[in-house]
Amino acid sequence: MTEAAKHSAEPARTVPAPLPPLPPDVSIERVRDRFDGQDSRDIFAKVVEFTLIERAQALGVYPFFQPLDNNDGPEAQIHGRRVLMFGSNNYLGLTRHPHVVEAAREAITRYGTSMTGSRLLNGSILLHEELEGRIARFLRKDAALVFTTGYQTNLGTISALVDKRSVAVVDKLDHASIYDGAQLADGEILRFKHNDARHLDTVLARIPQHKAVLVIVDGVYSMGGDIADLPAIVDVCARHGARLFVDDAHAIGVIGEGGRGTASHFGLEDRVDLVMGTFSKSLASIGGFVAGPRKVLEWIKHFGRSMMFSASLPPSCTAAALAALDVIENEPEIVERLQKLGTLWREGLSSLGFAVGNSQTPIVPVQLGDEYTTVVFWRELLENGVYTNPVIYPAVNMKEGILRTSCMATHTEEQIAQALEVFRDVGRKQGHIS
Ligand SMILES: Cc1ncc(COP(=O)(O)O)c(C=O)c1O
Incomplete structure (x- = not known):
């Protein structure tokens, strides 16, 4: 468990048992297409049977619009719990x-x-x-x-x-x-x-x-x-x-x-x-x-x-x-620090065995695969005190989901090492790395 998670206001939530695969017909595109063609005067008609979001929420795998309670830069608080922030565009930590x-x-x-x-x-x-x-x-x-x-x-x-x-x-x-x-x-x-x-x-x-x-x-x-x-x-x-x-x-x-x-x-x-x-x-x-x-x-x-x-x-x-x-x-040295930490983060993920594409910057995609696998991985990282951003279809091709991660000039080397440990543990548990 990370330092951030240890200091959390609430006990860590346990991750439920592995979830059944989602039916193949629940992609947003397909659901939308299905109702686009329908014969109705009511422009809201397509909305009524659009249940994908409710279903993902009920399964606990809906990853979007999650409000942060607080955002200090390299750490944040979400659902009452401190997390290490590895999903921000605040690259230099200047906010x-x-x-x-x-x-x-x-x-x-x-x-x-x-x-x-x-x-x-x-x-x-x-x-x-x-x-x-x-x-x-x-x-x-x-x-x-x-x-x-x-x-x-x-x-x-x-x-x-x-x-x-x-x-x-x-x-x-x-x-x-x-x-x-x-x-x-x-x-x-x-x-x-x-x-x-x-x-x-x-x-x-x-x-x-x-x-x-x-x-x-x-x-x-x-x-x-x-x-x-x-x-x-x-x-x-x-x-x-x-x-x-x-x-x-x-x-x-x-x-x-x-x-x-x-x-x-x-x-x-x-x-x-x-x-x-x-x-x-x-x-x-x-x-x-x-x-x-x-x-x-x-x-x-x-x-x-x-x-x-x-x-x-x-x-x-x-x-x-x-x-x-x-x-x-x-203080141009903060840019150099970001670049140095970016290399540490990218090489750390890559040497754990994660596929990180062609990243050359502190923005590092962790390539995971289908939409469901991606959000389950995202959620378990969060449960263990590491915040990342899941990116799934239609933002990327279907079944090419990634976690978009990024580090900041204001992270410490220790925070990077802690986050890498969590990635290693979750990655092994979910069979992404050995
Ligand atoms: C490459 C790129 N261009 C433009 C934008 C839009 O910027 P803003 O968030 O300031 O509207 C973004 C935002 O994510 C971006 O990633």
């Missing part, structure tokens, strides 16, 4: 950093809790512009534009640029917000095989010359923790005259010089046209940004619907992101 907390508090005192309007009208404050300037300097780009979430950043950026005579070319494993942005756009969407620059080359070669092209990749893939093959991708884009947009949501603060992301990691900052990031991960806040040429951002600012028709980032979140940037710039 509790005194400078960040104080900046958010001061901003509320000065500006109030919300700007109650879009950036376009009454929602802009000088803090937004200060943050934009700071990000542009940090990433060595001409300018930056701040949105209310990372999701909205992708929606606004892609839909503003990809018009009727354009094509968005996306990696198969790009984040949902990229797909949604491409859907909102008027142009065509084409996909290429995950991180396969040769296939990208083939896809680009088929696009007629009169069409404008935006290639969009994640810098660090949010589920696999693998890094985009930018050296090959930038060359392919250049050869075909395509612009490149990199989603660095999981790369800022994590890889590159002082946490400057994927282009910096490869020394290719000049060869990436647009970079987006979020404040909701290493930057300890919420919100998003896109950085690139000022003229292009002016366009996005006036045609990105998610910027124009949604209220701006609250002052406290803006100030928290600014303060987190201060910390990253003044």
Whole structure:
């Protein structure tokens, strides 16, 4: 049992005896399809017989929307029990950093809790512009534009640029917000095989010359923790005259010089046209940004619907992101610590015998298999004091469930060793490792 579990407010719950396999017809897709086609005027009709969630809850294997009682960073409390947090995007652990907390508090005192309007009208404050300037300097780009979430950043950026005579070319494993942005756009969407620059080359070669092209990749893939093959991708884009947009949501603060992301990691900052990031991960806040040429951002600012028709980032979140940037710039050693602990965590899981895919970062997927096996493993880890995130169909392919794990710069080596012990014990018990 871990230290965290020993200090729990409640005795550890015992895991019930192995559960019977779930019937094969309970995947969300199939259940939804079954009712989509039904002949009813009532739009709620499909909902009535959708019982998958209740059934999973009754079996004790429903893993989503689990409220934390508290979140201290490397440890959290859930259902009254302390757990080691290995499922957070708070990679640098800055959500509790005194400078960040104080900046958010001061901003509320000065500006109030919300700007109650879009950036376009009454929602802009000088803090937004200060943050934009700071990000542009940090990433060595001409300018930056701040949105209310990372999701909205992708929606606004892609839909503003990809018009009727354009094509968005996306990696198969790009984040949902990229797909949604491409859907909102008027142009065509084409996909290429995950991180396969040769296939990208083939896809680009088929696009007629009169069409404008935006290639969009994640810098660090949010589920696999693998890094985009930018050296090959930038060359392919250049050869075909395509612009490149990199989603660095999981790369800022994590890889590159002082946490400057994927282009910096490869020394290719000049060869990436647009970079987006979020404040909701290493930057300890919420919100998003896109950085690139000022003229292009002016366009996005006036045609990105998610910027124009949604209220701006609250002052406290803006100030928290600014303060987190201060910390990253003044204490770059925290990024190095994250990278060092990430290696310890990844190699620890791998040497226990778990399949961790192609992760090269502190985001480490533990590949488990079918949906049920994945949630049972997740639950037993939690029972033993380790918090992780189960990712199952439709977020990944059917029967390719993973536990998405990640470590933080604020974990101790001892906490990593404790969590690895729990993984070893649960993994052996459930027959995933020997
Ligand atoms: C790769 C990627 N892009 C964009 C986003 C959206 O960011 P946000 O949570 O700030 O809306 C996420 C969030 O999970 C992400 O993982």
